[in-house]
Amino acid sequence: MAKLQKVASNASTGLRAVNGFQSFLRQTSRIIKPNAEKVFFDWGLLIFLTGFLLGRAFILAKILPFILPFFASVYMMKRERTGLAFISLMIGAVTVSIENVSYAFSTIVLFFIFNIFFSRVKRHHIGLVPFQVFLSVFISHLGIVYLYQQQLIMYDVLMASVEAGLSFILTMIFFQSVPLLSVPKRRQHLGVEEIVCLIILLASIVTGTTDWYVNNMSIQHIITRYIVILFAYVAGGTVGCTVGVVTGLILSLASVSSLYQMSLLAFSGLLGGMLKEGRKFGAAAGLLIGTCLISFYVEKQTDIIFSIIESVIAIGLFLLTPSILLKQLAKVVPGTDEYSSDQQQYLRKIRDLTANRIVQFSNVFEALSSSFSQPSQYAKMEDELTDEELFICKISNKCCNSCLKKDHCWSNHGERTYNYMAEMMDLVERDKLIKNGQFIRDWGKYCQRSVKMADLMKEEVFYFRANQRLKKQVQESRRLVAEQLLGVSKVMVDFAQEIQREKENHQIQEEQILQALINFGIDVNQVEIYSLEQGNIDIEILIPFENEYGECQKLIGPILSDILKETVVVLKEESSKIPNGNYLVTFGSDKSFVIDTGVATAAKGGGFISGDAFKIMDVGAGKHAIAISDGMGNGERAHIESNETLKLLQKILNSGIEETVAIKSINSILSLRTTEEVFATLDLAMIDLHDASAKFLKIGSAPSFVKRGHHVFKVEASNLPIGIIDEFEVEVVSEQLKAGDLLIMMSDGIFEGPREVENYEMWMKRKIGELETNNPQEVAELLLEEVIRTNMGDINDDMTVVVAMVNRNLPEWTSIPAYSVMAQ
Template sequence: MGRTEIGLHSYRTVSISSTRDKKNIFNDLISLSNISWPLFFCGVFFGRALIFNELIPFGIAYYAAVRTLMQRKEATIQLIGVMLGLITIINQATISPYLAGLMLLFLVGDGPRNKEKNYHYWLLWIAVSFILIRGPIGYVFYPVPMNWFNTVFETGLALAIYSLLHHLFHSGKAYVLAPTQIQLGLLLIAAVLGINLTVYGISLRYVICCYLVLGAAKIGGVVLASVMAAGLGVISILLNEPISFGTLLIGIGVISGLISRLPGGIVLGGVIATLLIQGVPVQPSNVPYIFIIFLAAGLVYLTPGHLLRQLERVIPGTELYKERQITQANKIRGILERKLNQSANVFDELANTMKTKSKKGKDVLLVEQLSGIADIVRSLSFQMQPQVEFSEEIEGKLIQHINSPDLKELTVIKSYDGYDIYGARNTPCNGKNWCQNVTEISSQLLGSSYQVAANGCITEGECSFRIEPKPEYRLEVKMAKVASEGVSGDSNMVFQLSSGKIALLVSDGMGKGQQAANESTAAVRLLEKLIRVGYPWDVAIRIVNRALLIRSAEEMFATIDLAVVDLQNGLVEFVKIGSAPSFIKRGRDIEIVRNRALPAGILKDVDVEQDRRLLKEGEYLIMITDGILDSQRHIIHKDQWFCRILRRLDPSLDTQELSKELMKICLEKSSENRDDMMILVAKLIRDDGDIISYRRKSSAV
């Protein structure tokens, strides 16, 4: 049995069996397959890092940061790496305090699971290892007061280094790069600190420093290159390198950053900076610096372009970072504009709903209406700010998997059903369906089906796209209705809430004719707009109830029957206010969904209760108005009568045939003084990709 752990280190399975002997455990620790070699060599180089030729804070800080990622047994190899680094640079007496401090950290527990508490837990143990272990043992070998000053200074440095490494390991930006890429980047920094090796007169530390500065110039221009050069310059001075080398790095950063956009600009900038700082003519002692520039620039050009672009997306000040911020701002602006327009439509619909000529005209009625409007406005106020949740983690992973220089921008926003993915290309794909490839990558990465919802190549003349979750099912909806007079008082609407949710709405106005139609239409239109804006259903229905209550001094009301179908799993959520029962036909079995509340517009407050049922593939949802059941006035248990009719009907009928057959049976058995009648039939059908899923912004069926 095993568990899979994911962190900055490579993925691997860690055995949790407690029955093996010590020999097997030791074999696990030294198994080559379990070693993250970049992190191991990071430990070696951090262990070798000396500040002012006598302070060694990096090794303990690095091991503590690793322990925030791994458990004790997993981090053993990193501990060995740090110890090897220590052994290679100083004598046994000097390394003893640090080895003792490392062993203390190795022996302590893994710490709390909470990220914040775990961070402070290792801060405490770092301080203990230096102040209570390194200090006293160091004083035994070198009993001078300066030992304690060095201990305090080293403690501060170690805590700062640990904090930086912890931020790198647990940063929210870490997902943009693959774990191996992050490890290699950390290895470069560790190599700067721990490698002091010269080959044929060329310092490897100098090559790595110049590579980092020139790479920063290529990615972010003069600003990023200058910051990188200044940081490496300070580090080089702490490592006892000549001040002239730190000055050279700053010069290379400034000049190569200024001309980095030119062909070969980073090479030219590095050479110019070297000549300006080292002097002309070139002395034999300065020739290695020229070779270092060419070697470092060559390494920059050999670095994969997609890796540089991934870095550019997350480093502030770079062009891709600015474009990404602009794209997100535009998306927020568009969502805000849409939300405000929808909210404005709600007010327009409220105004239309309240356009009535009250004959009473009393002050009491006016006060009641104004009070009701105030309640509605208070209910509306909370929705004015759109909730936009960008998923930068998914965005970064998608960019890694797409790995294309043609990708101009990519933005991922959390939606009701999963994620909406917006993107664009640098150049048109000329009908090669490049966005379809992105869709396939998205489906594989996110573990569910996605589809191209909009394609700018066709609609806007530019190569952009929007990808959304692809529903597992589609909903086939048909309706039949009969008016007892010229105009039916029953209204309905079918509209799409998201790519995976369809709302079915039916309302029955009190009475018959135009007045009943006005009440039911007002309820349907207002409720549809409120739900589209994003109001919770209970809030939306209370607003509709209040609006109908103050609409007129007359006693008018309307029923509300709402069903929202999830096209991913078939879950149906019902909200019924005074409406007739709904029915689910599962072959010959019939399930009834009953109402428990009074119609809207009767009481000042209305209780909203939700009911959930599961609609399976091939099953029918039947929604009706009161006129269907009231057509059989002599029958007491009308819903059971309707169930018997549904059982007798052929389950292979399509929705149109089923709605017509039901209406025909009800008309044959109804009395002359019948009410308006409506039947809405919906069937859940698996979407095989050949038939377009139900898409409707809003309409009466």
């Protein structure tokens, strides 16, 4: 028991020590990180260290392809660091030999000469920099060799060409890598090519430590294995293996004896990435296993221990690396969970910012609407008085203020004076003041300024009424603007909510659907579920074949219908832009009901231009709209008015504004845009195809009829035509339609067309009930023909009848049971 307590005490002590050390590292990193960024990036220490090591790096014992590409990249990308890069390269080269310094200096001088020449020949010459590097390295190499050997052979030309070619390639690679050494604060998401370029740069830098040993252990081996295990843990086996291959290849070029390092690093990176699920210790185990296997196969027995120790040291550095640095590295490498999470977080932030801006705009529109709908303080004071009182006050101020009997008339006999002036105002408006002699005599006895008052009254009353009409029109304009702004505000709020709606996680359902389709024998690459809401299913499936024989409609759709217990159909197909690519097919919910329509029209007198207009339109969200408009009168003017009304209606409904606001807006527009009496009726039916519920908005239009079996009933509402009055409330009539119902909508030319008919409603019900067909087009034509026949062939008015039949939506293909497929 005492031993157990001692073990537990030691364990808890060790745990506290580990936690304390981790806490110390976190606190230290918070303090060191800002200072380290300032030293390495702002002061350029990272570029200095890179230049120093690249100045020492060589391959094949005598080729120096890294110096000028690095200098040229810094010169073109970060010109303010050019001097620092030059000094670091010279210091690095001098630690190797004087020959290296002379070579580095000559190549840089030649590069400047070529750069000045090319800059004068071509303005934008950055694309020519690799060629400048090639020429500078080629000429410098031959010049240095000739200076020391006093002769040139073909081997020298070949080596100069190889070195110049490598420098040419490295310049393009460093162009993508060098900016990463000097931009610490801007978050960068690296592509695959950028990662490879960065690894080549890191491997090139490490090449500068080729001859660095500590107790027979290579610093180069420790660093390269640390880099490999780092990327393997962060990005997985694929990236780890790639990093190992690239790093090992460059090291083997620097020293042929290090050729086996490519196998060791590649295999260790692959194992470390595969074992990353075991966290750091799993990746470390991968490196250790790879080191042991390759070392036992290649190394001498005396060197195996040193190779293992080098890997152990690299593992120790890896274990001491703070997790926060690993997460930051993972965020910029594609394919990692951290990268995907960071991308989603960024997209979510952009989405929220967009939604918030839309909401802010919505609040602005709402505030403007409130401002337009609220009258001013002056208008409120005027509203407390009637128009008649306002006018009499205005006249009395002009005429009575200078009169000596003002107090007698208004203070002592104010009511009597007011009644006289009110009666005189009425007589002036009806142009009967002169004819009413008794009133003139009584008014003359009562008022000392009766003639002046009468003349002023005649002069001002008509201006006053015109001003009242103008004020009313302005108020109507304000009300129109207020309603439209409020409608736009509501649409923007709905849009913001739609943007902020998160995509639900349907991973389990996606896997089930994918497995069901594969078991059925359908080759499917990917399934993406965006919505499983009833009536609003949205699924995208990536298939590797073209839907030439309707496989999606005939097989995939029916299987999805059985799995989701709802009819699913193909909504959209997108073919690949590359040959033999994938095809993206979008599946969605089918509507529960469909509408079949028929239309019959005739112009007055058998003409070509009808004053009636109709539209059958889909306004989104599963809503179907049918509208008929009848312009005032006949002919071209009525035709223009009715069509303009329906065009406005369609545009407003498609924007998402509700029906009542749309009709009020149209009414206000038509009543304000002209001073002439131009009216139009509107008959609108909005049918929801999910449940067949319907809303009828009838503005001065004829009633509609619904035939259900042998029963016919009327749908009507009492609203004046659009444009007659400025303010009105839209009466909405709701009806629940059923499958098989016939909806008959008509203009007044059809409803009131039959002659010698006393009760139009009863006559129309009887004719509709006697119809033996349910075909919408036939019903429309029969009704139009019947009305014309009762008028002895005369067409006394524009006639339009639209018939819609509500039917259950029967899918083209039945569902395919998927339970047996899922069980396989």
